[in-house]
Amino acid sequence: xxxxxxxxxxxxxxxxxxxxxxxxxxxxxxxxxxxxxxxxxxxxxxxxxxxxxxxxxxxxxxxxxxxxxxxxxxxxxxxxxxxxxxxxxxxxxxxxxxxxxxxxxxxxxxxxxxxxxxxxxxxxxxxxxxxxxxxxxxxxxxxxxxxxxxxxxxxxxxxxxxxxxxxxxxxxxxxxxxxxxxxxxxxxxxxxxxxxxxxxxxxxxxxxxxxxxxxxxxxxxxxxxxxxxxxxxxxxxxxxxxxxxxxxxxxxxxxxxxxxxxxxxxxxxxxxxxxxxxxxxxxxxxxxxxxxxxxxxxxxxxxxxxxxxxxxxxxxxxxxxxxxxxxxxxxxxxxxxxxxxxxxxxxxxxxxxxxxxxxxxxxxxxxxxxxxxxxxxxxxxxxxxxxxxxxxxxxxxxxxxxxxxxxxxxxxxxxxxxxxxxxxxxxxxxxxxxxxxxxxxxxxxxxxxxxxxxxxxxxxxxxxxxxxxxxxxxxxxxxxxxxxxxxxxxxxxxxxxxxxxxxxxxxxxxxxxxxxxxxxxxxxxxxxxxxxxxxxxxxxxxxxxxxxxxxxxxxxxxxxxxxxxxxxxxxxx
Numbered sequence: 211x212x213x214x215x216x217x218x219x220x221x222x223x224x225x226x227x228x229x230x231x232x233x234x235x236x237x238x239x240x241x242x243x244x245x246x247x248x249x250x251x252x253x254x255x256x257x258x259x260x261x262x263x264x265x266x267x268x269x270x271x272x273x274x275x276x277x278x279x280x281x282x283x284x285x286x287x288x289x290x291x292x293x294x295x296x297x298x299x300x301x302x303x304x305x306x307x308x309x310x311x312x313x314x315x316x317x318x319x320x321x322x323x324x325x326x327x328x329x330x331x332x333x334x335x336x337x338x339x340x341x342x343x344x345x346x347x348x349x350x351x352x353x354x355x356x357x358x359x360x361x362x363x364x365x366x367x368x369x370x371x372x373x374x375x376x377x378x379x380x381x382x383x384x385x386x387x388x389x390x391x392x393x394x395x396x397x398x399x400x401x402x403x404x405x406x407x408x409x410x411x412x413x414x415x416x417x418x419x420x421x422x423x424x425x426x427x428x429x430x431x432x433x434x435x436x437x438x439x440x441x442x443x444x445x446x447x448x449x450x451x452x453x454x455x456x457x458x459x460x461x462x463x464x465x466x467x468x469x470x471x472x473x474x475x476x477x478x479x480x481x482x483x484x485x486x487x488x489x490x491x492x493x494x495x496x497x498x499x500x501x502x503x504x505x506x507x508x509x510x511x512x513x514x515x516x517x518x519x520x521x522x523x524x525x526x527x528x529x530x531x532x533x534x535x536x537x538x539x540x541x542x543x544x545x546x547x548x549x550x551x552x553x554x555x556x557x558x559x560x561x562x563x564x565x566x567x568x569x570x571x572x573x574x575x576x577x578x579x580x581x582x583x584x585x586x587x588x589x590x591x592x593x594x595x596x597x598x599x600x601x602x603x604x605x606x607x608x609x610x611x612x613x614x615x616x617x618x619x620x621x622x623x624x625x626x627x628x629x630x631x632x633x634x635x636x637x638x639x640x641x642x643x644x645x646x647x648x649x650x651x652x653x654x655x656x657x658x659x660x661x662x663x664x665x666x667x668x669x670x671x672x673x674x675x676x677x678x679x680x681x682x683x684x685x686x687x688x689x690x691x692x693x694x695x696x697x698x699x700x701x702x703x704x705x706x707x708x709x710x711x712x713x714x715x716x717x718x719x720x721x722x723x724x725x726x727x728x729x730x731x732x733x734x735x736x737x738x739x740x741x742x743x744x745x746x747x748x749x750x751x752x753x754x755x756x757x758x759x760x761x762x763x764x765x766x767x768x769x770x771x772x773x774x775x776x777x778x779x780x781x782x783x
Contacts, residue, residue, distance in 0.1 A: 222497075229489045237482035244474035245436050245452060252389060252454050252469040259391045260458055260465040262384065263402065267461055270375040271356045273299055275339065278358035278371040283315075292317040302346060302353050302376040307331060308369045320348055325372075330357040334370035337361075341462070343377075343401060352377035352401065354461075377402055390447050390468040393458070401463065407444045417441060439468060448472070579605050630755060632777045633672045634665040635708060639700060642679040646687070650698065653687050658699040667777040668708050670755040675774075678751050678759075681744040682712045682770050689716030689768060707757065707773040718763040725761050
């Protein structure tokens with residue numbers, strides 16, 4: 211052991227001794243304060259228990275005083291009155307005594323019994339309220355007696371009315387409650403308690419002793435003004451308890467309580483442990499700080515040198531990062547413009563593919579309109595206006611059909627920039643079928659479209675949603691080219707989400723994992739066959755609506771499913 215370690219070890223030992231002493235002092239101080247608080251609460255609980263007992267017994271006392279002068283007791287059948295009073299108050303018995311102390315009438319039929327030797331009767335004979343307690347000789351139960359004098363002619367005591375209170379019923383309401391409370395009479399016997407195992411125990415020089423057998427181990431400890439009982443009488447009586455007592459001269463008893471001190475010891479232990487932990491932590495930190503002071507000074511010098519060097523490097527890196535961020539923002543803006551241009555190019559490409567069919571769709575009604583107009587003129591010249599009117603009606607229907615085709619075409623070609631809103635998906639599907647009608651008819655494709663009776667509102671953009679449906683219908687038509695069976699099935703399921711399923715009878719999807727990749731196509735690349743961007747654009751458009759699009763192979767061909775969020779009012783409905 212070096213010279214330097216000797217003072218360090220001595221200082222450490224001295225510090226630990228000081229911490230132990232402070233911890234013990236903190237425990238003692240905290241225990242004393244906790245006992246003071248525990249005593250205050252215990253006194254309140256003991257007062258409450260005593261007041262409750264005296265209040266319950268006072269009811270029977272008042273009953274004896276009020277019933278003693280009842281005129282019905284002088285009648286021929288006083289027992290009926292006594293029985294009614296006992297039933298209503300749950301008294302153990304009600305007795306009518308004559309001046310000799312013999313029972314004249316009783317609620318329980320104990321007539322002819324002599325109680326002239328009882329203290330409560332002797333006191334009633336002197337014109338005062340008598341009271342006493344003991345075991346009822348008839349029932350063997352604990353009873354408390356209240357005797358009120360009955361005065362006859364000339365103001366002399368002619369007898370007494372005795373109300374016998376049932377102690378078992380009185381203490382039944384608070385048996386088992388905390389804290390443990392017991393009431394001892396003038397002879398030191400436990401006559402009333404909320405711990406039945408202590409009943410009839412006798413006060414001894416120290417604590418209590420059972421009515422039979424030897425006294426159980428018992429000890430006391432003084433902690434300031436408080437007395438601690440240490441015993442092992444029952445699992446329901448605290449083994450270490452604060453003893454409180456109070457005299458109750460009104461009922462001739464002494465109220466006592468045993469308050470468990472384990473919470474006070476626990477609180478004191480926690481306070482002492484917290485103080486010791488804080489002192490040890492402070493000592494450890496102080497020792498570590500003293501030991502590391504020189505190391506930290508050297509490390510601080512090295513750190514300052516490194517910080518100066520790194521600050522310059524970080525400044526340069528920060529400048530480069532700002533430039534890169536500006537370039538990335540510009541690149542993202544250019545990418546967004548390119549994506550919008552690509553979407554529009556995809557729509558124009560689809561229009562190019564549909565141009566021949568749309569021209570046919572418009573040329574056919576134009577020729578029919580010309581023919582119906584010529585026929586109408588000829589019919590008018592022949593004096594047949596009714597038939598000419600039918601031709602005019604057909605011309606009107608054909609013009610409406612052309613207007614619908616042109617309206618759908620203009621809506622599809624429009625470069626939508628408005629925010630998403632409420633869109634009828636049924637109308638979008640109808641418009642897409644109108645735009646694709648010629649292509650489907652020339653390809654010999656039958657369409658199965660179970661159109662709902664009313665609109666189905668979803669959240670999206672009408673033009674972009676129409677492009678998705680047109681792309682899916684066009685892909686299905688291309689896939690079924692040259693097949694023996696060519697059928698396109700469209701199914702719309704309202705709900706949350708709204709589900710649109712488009713299936714075909716083509717050969718299916720060769721590589722499902724790559725079908726949404728840009729420029730991926732199984733057709734020959736060229737202007738007439740597309741660039742492989744339709745599904746990629748559709749995927750991005752559906753994602754922009756907050757929806758989902760999936761493709762899979764069905765029983766006969768490919769099945770594409772689009773899930774869209776319903777409009778807010780539809781979702782609530």
